[in-house]
Amino acid sequence: MLASQGKFDEALIEAHTAQENDPSSVSVRRSLGYCYLYAGKFDQAHYHLDRAIAMNPTAEESYRIQGLILTFQKQFDAAERVIREALALAPAYGTYTKVTLGYSLAAAGDPSYAQEVAAQLEEKIKTEYVSSVELAITYIALGDKEKALSWMERTVDERRGWAAYLRVHPIVDPLRGEPRFEAIINRMRFDSSAGPSPSATSATTIPSRPVPAA
Secondary structure, eight states: OOOGGBBBHHHHHHHHHHHHOTOOOOHHHHHHHHHHHTOOOOHHHHHHHHHHHHHHHTTTHHHHHHHHHHHHOOHHHHHHHHHHHHHHHOOGOHHHHHHHHHHHHTTTOOOOHHHHHHHHHHHHHTOOOOOHHHHHHHHHHHTTTTHHHHHHHHHOOOOTTGGGGGOOOOGGGGGGTTTHHHHHHHHTTTOOOOOOSOOOOOOOOSSOOOOOOO
């Protein structure tokens, strides 16, 4: 939870300690990559996800996360390739991976796949449960802030674990500064001690991710 509060210095120390204590754990290595992702340190996140993939080349989640990191690095061709590898590894359980692919392709300038995913999810939700997280990310990809925020509010209502990281996840950067988004953050009641560390020069401790420049 330290990373979700923006306490990246402490979170990274804990994550590195866990990795040193259990160097063969893929999930621990992946979690270390996540910490760097939330901190906005994409090169380091990329490195640790590469290591996780090398440790277990059949773990779909590692490829999906790596594809997301590559998207944030604007390496769009590589991102698409890696995310499609994730889909090939787990085609029957790949809805979240399809959402990630839609997000990546839209970030690269082609929203058509994300539009298809949105249509599929909206149809599916008529008869069965659909993750509010998947819909929120899909509408972020499509630039539909109102729908994205509506589904994000649902993630908080449902107490989805993903919602705990809204304060720091770069995927929601397009929504920062929106009053509804800030209201969602306030609803989460993040620890007020997550503000800046005593050292104002700390590069990895932030109260929340800044609003991206236009």
